[in-house]
Amino acid sequence: MAPLGEMIRPRRNFRFVPEYLRRIGKCLTFGCNPEQTRVAASIIRDITEKSHYLNAAAQLYYLRPGLVIHRLRVPAGPWFPCSEPDGRTQQRGETNWQEQAQSSAIIAALAEKGLPRLLQYAHEEAPSEVQDHWASFMNNSTQQGGFRLGSTNVQVHKIPQLPDTVSVYGRFALRYAQGKAKTFEVVQTIWSHSQMVPLGTVTYSLKSLVDRNQWLPYIRLLAGETEKEAKEASVELEKLAERVTWLEKQTWDRPDAVEDMGAAKK
Numbered sequence: 001m002a003p004l005g006e007m008i009r010p011r012r013n014f015r016f017v018p019e020y021l022r023r024i025g026k027c028l029t030f031g032c033n034p035e036q037t038r039v040a041a042s043i044i045r046d047i048t049e050k051s052h053y054l055n056a057a058a059q060l061y062y063l064r065p066g067l068v069i070h071r072l073r074v075p076a077g078p079w080f081p082c083s084e085p086d087g088r089t090q091q092r093g094e095t096n097w098q099e100q101a102q103s104s105a106i107i108a109a110l111a112e113k114g115l116p117r118l119l120q121y122a123h124e125e126a127p128s129e130v131q132d133h134w135a136s137f138m139n140n141s142t143q144q145g146g147f148r149l150g151s152t153n154v155q156v157h158k159i160p161q162l163p164d165t166v167s168v169y170g171r172f173a174l175r176y177a178q179g180k181a182k183t184f185e186v187v188q189t190i191w192s193h194s195q196m197v198p199l200g201t202v203t204y205s206l207k208s209l210v211d212r213n214q215w216l217p218y219i220r221l222l223a224g225e226t227e228k229e230a231k232e233a234s235v236e237l238e239k240l241a242e243r244v245t246w247l248e249k250q251t252w253d254r255p256d257a258v259e260d261m262g263a264a265k266k
Contacts, residue, residue, distance in 0.1 A: 016237065017051050017196045020244050030252040043243050050236075052167055052191045055198070057233035060226045061169035061189060067121055069114050069168035071193065074106075076162040104154045106162075107200035111154075111188035114168035115204070118186055122172070122222060130215045150183070150207040156200045158192065165193045172222040175205075184208070184219050 024040050032040060057063055123134035168190055175183040186204040191197075208215060251257065 016055075016241070017047060020047060020240070023244050023248060027247050027251040030257070032247075032251055036247060036250055039243065039247055043240065043247070046240065048196070051196055052193065054233045054237055054240075056167075056169040056189065056191065057226070057229040058237060059171075059189070060173070060230050061171045061187075062118075062226055063169075063229055067114075067117050067170060069117075069166075071165050071167060072110070072113070074110070074160075074162055074164050074166055099159060100156060103156045103159050103200070106160050107156060107190050108152070108154050108202055110166060110168055110190045110199075111202035114170050114188050115186065118170040118172070118188075125222075126218060130218050133215060148207055150205040153203045153205070154200060155202075157198050158195055158200070160192070160199050161195065164195075166199065167191045167193065171226060172219065174219060174223050184215075 021044070024043060027036070028040055053063055056068075062068060119134070123131065126134050168188060170186065170188045173185040173187055175185055184206045186206065187201060188204075189201045190199045192199050
């Protein structure tokens with residue numbers, strides 16, 4: 001059996017958004033009757049309204065109020081890439097590595113806005129035997145043991161196009177090696193509401209300064225708190241996929257399909 005916190009793995013990640021929109025567009029281009037058009041519109045509406053939290057939940061991130069930064073407006077700044085009217089990213093003469101570095105800086109800065117909420121929650125909910133460890137870490141002190149920051153890893157999934165509106169989600173995780181918990185991680189992801197994909201993920205690896213058996217049960221509990229929401233989101237994503245497939249089977253992918261309009265091809 002997989003360790004707690006490592007059990008749920010969504011079958012679909014954030015890439016389902018552009019994939020589903022492309023597939024629905026193909027159905028509409030082929031030609032839909034009024035009922036099929038209504039179904040297509042309802043799927044697009046659900047993708048627009050639910051994709052950010054479905055993706056977050058399926059990836060084991062917290063959804064509860066107070067732990068999520070919802071719809072934070074991020075303005076364009078002099079050092080940030082910003083969108084042209086046609087959606088292209090304004091280059092301002094940057095090379096690819098400069099653009100990547102700027103994107104990493106944006107994503108890291110946004111993740112840090114959500115990090116204190118998650119750490120404060122862990123501190124407040126911690127049992128008495130490990131609460132001092134959390135206090136020590138949050139106060140940047142090692143006198144009482146606890147944790148210290150081991151490393152920070154920033155992954156850029158999509159170049160930010162600013163201004164934008166984003167949501168910041170966080171979760172706790174345990175990284176296993178040879179069946180044993182080796183590293184405790186705090187993970188933050190930044191969701192772009194304009195591009196409908198995560199811009200990036202920041203992983204903070206924490207190292208224990210005391211015997212890991214003192215904190216492991218509590219960390220397992222934190223890492224497993226979002227399992228229920230992940231299962232529910234995965235089921236809803238499966239239903240969304242089934243609706244898209246149904247629309248395809250009713251339009252261009254049925255045996256007797258005859259194209260009504262456009263130039264959709266199999």
